[in-house]
Amino acid sequence: MSLRGKVITLHDVAVRAGVSRMTVSKVLRGAGNISADTRRRVKQAADELGYLPNNLAGSLSSRKSRMVAVIIPSISDIVFSEVLSGINATLRPRGFQTFIGESLFEPETETELIRAMLSFRPAGILLNGGMARSVDAEGLLARRNCPAIQLWDCDRRALDFSAGPSHEEAGRLVANHFLERGLRRIAYVGAELDKDLCARRRYLALKSSLAAAGIDLLSVTCEDRPRQAATGRFLTEQLVRTHPEINAIHFLNDAMALGGLSYLYEAGLPVPGRVSVVGFNGTSLANAVRTRLTTIDVPRTVIGEKAAQALLHIIAEEPVPDSWQAPLELVQGNTTVTA
Amino acid sequence: MSLRGKVITLHDVAVRAGVSRMTVSKVLRGAGNISADTRRRVKQAADELGYLPNNLAGSLSSRKSRMVAVIIPSISDIVFSEVLSGINATLRPRGFQTFIGESLFEPETETELIRAMLSFRPAGILLNGGMARSVDAEGLLARRNCPAIQLWDCDRRALDFSAGPSHEEAGRLVANHFLERGLRRIAYVGAELDKDLCARRRYLALKSSLAAAGIDLLSVTCEDRPRQAATGRFLTEQLVRTHPEINAIHFLNDAMALGGLSYLYEAGLPVPGRVSVVGFNGTSLANAVRTRLTTIDVPRTVIGEKAAQALLHIIAEEPVPDSWQAPLELVQGNTTVTA
DNA sequence: TTAGCCGATGTTATCGATAACAACTCGGCT
């Protein structure tokens, strides 16, 4: 704490403006009835002194806060950053500031973040559904004193509100897409399914939908590599080497699918002639040029907006439903044939 | 604030454990001399009640905190997320929690974030250098009461410590790379240079290095599109249409370079035969497969680590230098010819 | 025996704000 000079408090502003601390507090919060003249003097004094309110004291006293905690698994994953931008777009104009924590899909890290965030008594907390949650974290959330909202998962309702897609529906959509095109030698490529339970749910839905059609889904996954392009490429190479008969692949997300595609191109396996590919998320759609990946588009920004709106309603003590299910759209690209 | 039952405070734990509040406080912080028996009783009581310390009160009273504020321009930009992971890797084991804010390169948003973060009296604040900063933000930082560290910019020393590359050096490196290969019809492609002052500095260094060699740099930029692949592609198309003579392009970052490359391939312009391409950051190196972009690799994670280490030193009141300059390496790929 | 010290625990004041209510001014009305 390199203190540079004296810390300015309400008291200093009050002395300078020639009023009481309470009056300063009211002016700066815009509360109560204060004469225009006093308001001006107080504001000027605060400006001149460079007064910065101490939120620790303010929130402690009022038992209110305009801070919203958001805990996401990975800030580098475009999916979550777009959800976040929807959240920010909704909350900032209402005077709330979001503080973000990154859990890296680690339950212990998530638990520590929840503890750290809740101990600042935020106005609300938004966290990602569909990841393993520690017993401690469950306990913290059970005794929370602010609204809590689940993001990215609508299958498993939890907390005060859930906003996200049905991952089971996503798995079924992919299954139907393959089946409609007569593809029967199907593989799934993913990573970190022990951590990303939403992805796991998509996988299981795909598997069981195919099983219902008498098809056995081959899965190639690993738990110790990130859910990214390089991993998609690596696993695809393994898959093609060991199971050359495969003619359709569903990837955990678009990033992995693009990595897989790069290998397929290089290996001279025509897409979709020889192998059909489907991703998930729709993050690739923005930059799609030569390769337009067939994928399931998820309205990422809207999910953030809906979650934030629900939070605002709960704070305002207005009734809200228990969830919002994000619509999914299977977008036909050129990595699978048109039906 | 959906309060669920009573909020548990130190008082409740104290009553349950049959000791005073102070004793509970000491036990839970691991401070002072408390008998093993008392410690056990207090911990058990806290567990049973599900006690969660109120950081607002604690930090207010002790004037200390283990929260570190990090404000980055964009959480979706891999560059910053890797810097952040270096920060987290260093701070978390030391018991600090980072709270992240996203400024979107907007000075007003950054100002509000600085205000919001500082009003919680963090143990330190890390912010991105090289973006336009409002007068208000400068004022807030000037009167801050915690160490402040600048990330990603080492040319313009500021705050208590700066960790980042010299963007001027980067510009010169690219200029030399082109000159050594006899390339003289050179263009720069970038976006949002009014916001991203580091990129602007690289651009200016490139421009003046080339000018010194008698070469006029052509620049194709736009201020209202993001610094991403799609923009790189769009601008490259414009560039090629209007200036077909160009035979070397430096892009603001790797993402834009990859976008540009996708257009060059499609347009049938061989790389590097017809056009040489250089990026910046090194983010593409991880996933590089067919196309290995020539780029300047920046040790992104290390920058975060150095910044965090400096913060820890300052907090411990140990002396630190005023900056750490990140080494830059121009990595030869296959988008420029080998010298 | 008794001063002195140590480990263990409690007491009091304080951190910097806000809630709730008290008090005061002033003009208008009866």
Place this chain on the structure above:
DNA sequence: AGCCGAGTTGTTATCGATAACATCGGCTAA
């Protein structure tokens, strides 16, 4: 004149913790 109420400002208690110091047995050393 005296009362009322709107508008304005101040007083007191409180939020939930920690710092600093006080207290209190018991045990050691002179």
